[in-house]
Amino acid sequence: MSSHLDAPFTRITNEILEEIAKRKFNGTQYGIIISILRNTYGFQRKSHGMSLSFIAEATDTKKTQVKRELDKLIEMKVIKVYAEGTYTTSREIGFNKNFSEWQLEDSTLNRVHPKKSTVPESEYGEYPNPSTGGVPELGYQERKSFKENLKEITTGENNDFEKVNKEYGRIHQCMGLKPSDWPTVTALLSKGVQVDLIINVMEEKHAKKVEEGGKVHSFSFYTNAIKEKHKGIGVKNSRMSIFDELERELG
Numbered sequence: 174m175s176s177h178l179d180a181p182f183t184r185i186t187n188e189i190l191e192e193i194a195k196r197k198f199n200g201t202q203y204g205i206i207i208s209i210l211r212n213t214y215g216f217q218r219k220s221h222g223m224s225l226s227f228i229a230e231a232t233d234t235k236k237t238q239v240k241r242e243l244d245k246l247i248e249m250k251v252i253k254v255y256a257e258g259t260y261t262t263s264r265e266i267g268f269n270k271n272f273s274e275w276q277l278e279d280s281t282l283n284r285v286h287p288k289k290s291t292v293p294e295s296e297y298g299e300y301p302n303p304s305t306g307g308v309p310e311l312g313y314q315e316r317k318s319f320k321e322n323l324k325e326i327t328t329g330e331n332n333d334f335e336k337v338n339k340e341y342g343r344i345h346q347c348m349g350l351k352p353s354d355w356p357t358v359t360a361l362l363s364k365g366v367q368v369d370l371i372i373n374v375m376e377e378k379h380a381k382k383v384e385e386g387g388k389v390h391s392f393s394f395y396t397n398a399i400k401e402k403h404k405g406i407g408v409k410n411s412r413m414s415i416f417d418e419l420e421r422e423l424g
Contacts, residue, residue: 183215192272201242202251204232206268209252213267220255220267227263249277261347333368334359340372344379345389354392361396366403374398 193206208231213221228243229236246252250269258264269275337358342349350358361371374395382389389395 183211184217185210185214189268189270196277199242201232201234201238202246204234205239205243205246206251208232209266210268218267220253220265222256222258222263222265224258224263250274251277260351333362336368337362337371341375341392344375351391357392357396361399366399370402371395371399374402 189210193203198206205228208228209223211231212223213219225236225240225243228234229239232239243252247254247266253267253269254264255267256265334355338349341347358371362368375392378395378398379389382394
């Protein structure tokens with residue numbers, strides 16, 4: 174690797190380097206700061222979308238540790254959030270060069286505890302794993318029913334929910350289903366709707382939407398088509414349609 178001055182380099186003012194050197198950041202915090210500077214100032218930009226996994230790899234540090242120390246740096250206003258992440262993009266962050274805004278005490282830096290982060294993993298570029306309990310905002314009864322259905326579906330050998338989640342991500346080129354769609358998917362599966370049927374409907378409807386120049390924003394786009402196709406292949410007329418019951422449960 175070349176170490177000559179004519180090799181690519183990151184332009185950082187002496188003032189920034191001197192200010193960082195004065196502060197008693199721990200090793201992980203130093204690594205995070207350097208990584209963020211490298212991927213912002215190193216490309217002549219003040220901010221950039223960076224996931225926890227990206228920073229963890231760049232600093233050779235566990236992701237959980239990166240999350241904890243990055244949260245501290247953000248609370249201390251050393252690192253600034255320019256834009257919250259989405260289900261498909263990482264949170265945009267950058268170094269705060271306005272030192273007067275920093276809120277830290279050098280003698281007790283490592284004892285500063287930020288408020289518990291309320292930003293979902295997806296906003297760090299990582300989509301939450303539904304099997305670990307990342308339940309969206311629901312009422313008590315809805316949440317209880319959703320958890321029971323999800324547990325039953327995701328602990329089976331076939332793991333139908335994960336199949337739908339994975340295929341949704343493949344079809345839409347994203348990380349997977351949105352949390353707001355999980356209750357609908359689990360309710361469909363718990364009522365006996367086949368995974369292959371759901372996937373086929375998604376593929377057909379998505380291809381048609383794209384051909385028309387449109388874009389699918391959530392799983393709810395497919396719900397009615399799934400209902401109709403399932404009805405067409407064999408719901409007994411002698412009993413209440415499972416979808417009438419499903420609609421009541423989903424409100």
